[in-house]
Structures are given as structure tokens and as C-alpha cells.
Amino acid sequence: MSARSQAVATCVFLLGCGACASAAGAQQAAPFVLSGITAAPGSSASGELRVPAGPDGEGTFIPFTVLHGTRPGPVLALVSGVHGAEYPPILASQRLRASIDPRTLTGTVVLVHVANMPSFLKRTIYYGPTDGKNLNRVFPGRRDGTLSERIADVLTREIVDRATHLVDIHCGDGNEWLRPYSYWVVTGPREVVAASKDLALAFGLDHIVLDTERPKDPAASIYLANTAITRGKPALTVESGGWARTDEESIDRIERGVAGVLRHLGMRPGGPGPEAHPVWLGRNEVLRSGFTGLLYPMVEPGQTVAPGTLVARVTDFRGMVLEEIRSPFAGEVLYVVATPPINKGEPVGFVAERATALLY
Numbered sequence: 387m388s389a390r391s392q393a394v395a396t397c398v399f400l401l402g403c404g405a406c407a408s409a410a411g412a413q414q415a416a417p418f419v420l421s422g423i424t425a426a427p428g429s430s431a432s433g434e435l436r437v438p439a440g441p442d443g444e445g446t447f448i449p450f451t452v453l454h455g456t457r458p459g460p461v462l463a464l465v466s467g468v469h470g471a472e473y474p475p476i477l478a479s480q481r482l483r484a485s486i487d488p489r490t491l492t493g494t495v496v497l498v499h500v501a502n503m504p505s506f507l508k509r510t511i512y513y514g515p516t517d518g519k520n521l522n523r524v525f526p527g528r529r530d531g532t533l534s535e536r537i538a539d540v541l542t543r544e545i546v547d548r549a550t551h552l553v554d555i556h557c558g559d560g561n562e563w564l565r566p567y568s569y570w571v572v573t574g575p576r577e578v579v580a581a582s583k584d585l586a587l588a589f590g591l592d593h594i595v596l597d598t599e600r601p602k603d604p605a606a607s608i609y610l611a612n613t614a615i616t617r618g619k620p621a622l623t624v625e626s627g628g629w630a631r632t633d634e635e636s637i638d639r640i641e642r643g644v645a646g647v648l649r650h651l652g653m654r655p656g657g658p659g660p661e662a663h664p665v666w667l668g669r670n671e672v673l674r675s676g677f678t679g680l681l682y683p684m685v686e687p688g689q690t691v692a693p694g695t696l697v698a699r700v701t702d703f704r705g706m707v708l709e710e711i712r713s714p715f716a717g718e719v720l721y722v723v724a725t726p727p728i729n730k731g732e733p734v735g736f737v738a739e740r741a742t743a744l745l746y
């Protein structure tokens with residue numbers, strides 16, 4: 387932006403000067419309409435996406451807020467609560483509604499406050515209470531599917547399709563003890579991968595996992611962020627907080643990350659700069675339990691592990707050891723499951739190794 391256009395923009399936004407407004411009139415944003423709710427330029431509006439009832443008879447709703455800037459620009463979707471027991475993203479979303487001023491915004495922010503309302507209200511981890519499906523494994527969803535699949539379908543059509551950029555905001559689920567990190571998907575189109583890397587740096591979490599195994603088929607995108615990426619839109623998944631806590635540190639970290647993204651996309655002047663010293667994590671593995679029983683974590687998030695380090699023990703319901711799960715390589719623990727229930731095949735922890743070279 388030139389110095390002159392910057393001056394014009396400042397005048398229009400802050401002073402409402404008629405002369406400058408006419409000079410910049412061509413840049414005035416049109417109203418933004420979502421699910422029948424209209425946000426005029428420089429204002430916000432809240433509403434609900436309706437998820438209709440299907441054969442199972444249950445529908446639900448998805449509360450959202452549109453913060454619509456005075457000038458056209460990126461449409462940034464910030465989605466919280468895909469997993470309903472992940473509270474810092476949901477609480478940060480409420481604060482962002484109050485702290486992002488549409489009068490000084492370029493472009494549009496769409497806050498999805500609680501994507502998975504059935505999971506939130508029923509306090510479930512991983513799985514929807516009605517269909518037992520993980521919402522973040524059923525994208526792009528199905529209009530005639532189960533409740534989780536119908537939620538995914540609405541999010542794909544109403545949020546992903548309307549956005550130019552998307553951040554899917556997570557934390558450790560109610561049973562997961564986690565150190566903050568983000569996932570950078572490297573399997574998309576080259577320019578989308580590059581732009582998504584910049585988003586990750588702008589969000590500012592210093593540990594970034596290279597996600598090399600996401601599907602490229604938009605009809606089988608599985609994950610929310612990958613649904614955006616397979617549709618040509620830069621996207622990111624971030625993790626801050628966990629273990630059903632509502633700590634300020636994890637909420638603040640999300641607010642700071644969004645501020646960094648808004649600055650990076652030119653949507654708001656000022657804000658924190660990108661992460662200068664990221665730790666790139668290449669090889670990574672979710673370690674899983676081979677048994678149903680009780681889980682005893684033996685490491686903490688952020689802990690460095692060697693090949694063979696004991697990560698967790700699984701016992702039967704009487705306390706007999708069934709399995710010892712060990713790290714397959716040297717790396718760092720990003721999360722461990724830290725409550726006793728464990729089902730065969732479920733994650734017990736996530737370890738990742740520092741990347742020696744960035745090939746993307």
C-alpha cells in the first residue's frame with residue numbers, strides 16, 4: 387500500500403471524511419450476508435447456521451459472528467469447538483468477537499464460536515454423542531449423513547466455501563495434556579502450501595508439525611483445515627491448551643495468534659510479528675493403544691524422548707500390565723493422554739522429531 391492510499395484509508399476509517407470517502411468509494415465493502423444475517427461494512431452481526439434434522443431426527447445449530455470491515459479484503463474463518471471439550475478456543479472466540487473492531491478492519495472475520503454443539507453440550511471428547519463419529523474425520527461431510535456429517539457439510543458450504551483463509555482452532559481434547567503447536571499441511575497446491583506456511587508463522591506457535599499425509603481429494607478431505615486446502619484456500623490447524631482446562635495462558639496464546647494472522651493478511655494494522663525461530667517437526671507419530679483398559683502416561687508434553695523411552699503403560703481393569711508403549715524414535719512429546727480410560731486403537735500420545743531440512 388502506498389503512503390497516499392494508507393493516508394486515505396486512515397482518514398476514511400477513523401474520521402469518516404467525505405472527500406476522502408468519495409476518493410476511496412470504489413473500495414467500499416458490500417454487505418456480507420451469512421445464513422440470512424447481514425453485516426454492513428464496519429459492523430458485526432451474529433446468527434446461527436442451522437443443521438437440519440436427518441433420518442436420526444436430530445438437528446443442531448452453529449453460532450457465528452461476522453465482523454465485517456469497511457474495505458474488501460480476505461475473508462478469514464476462525465473455527466472453534468470442532469471438538470466440544472476443547473475450551474480455550476471456544477473462550478478465545480468469545481473474546482475475539484469483542485476485541486476485533488470491524489470499523490478498523492479490512493476484509494471480514496467469520497467467527498464460528500462452537501462448531502460441534504452436540505459435543506459441547508453433552509461434554510463428549512473425540513466423538514459426537516449421537517453418532518459416535520469424530521467431526522474432524524468426516525469432512526467435507528454429507529447432506530444426508532449422520533449428525534456429525536451434516537455439521538461438516540454445513541461448515542464446508544457455509545464457512546469454508548465463503549472463506550479465503552481458515553484457521554481451525556483446537557487444543558488437547560478433554561483427556562489430552564498438550565504443549566502448543568500447529569499443523570502445516572504440505573500436501574496441497576504449491577502456492578497454498580506456501581501461504582499456509584506463512585499463516586503458521588504468523589500465528590506464532592513455535593512448534594510446527596509438517597503434515598505430509600493429508601488427502602488431496604476435495605471429496606475426501608477428512609479434516610476441516612484440509613477441506614479448505616483442497617479447495618485452494620490457505621489454512622492452518624492450531625493447538626493451544628487441553629485437559630478440559632480454561633487457563634488464561636492458552637486463551638491468550640490464541641488471541642495473540644489471531645492478532646498475528648490479522649496483521650499478516652493486512653486486515654488490521656499493528657499486531658505481533660511472525661515467529662522468528664520456529665521448530666519444524668518432520669517425522670511424527672500418534673502412538674496408539676493395542677488394548678482397552680487403563681492408561682498410565684509416563685511422560686509429559688514437551689519432554690524429549692529417546693528411541694525406546696516408555697511413553698505409557700496400559701493395564702487391564704484389575705491392574706495387570708497389558709502393554710508398554712515406547713517411543714519409536716528420538717523426538718519431543720507434543721501430547722499425552724492423561725486420564726485413565728483407553729480403548730483399543732485410540733491415541734496415547736504424539737511424538738515428533740525435528741526436521742533436518744524443509745523440502746516444501
Ligand SMILES: [Zn+2]
Pocket residue numbers: 468469472556557558559
Ligand atoms: Zn481437537
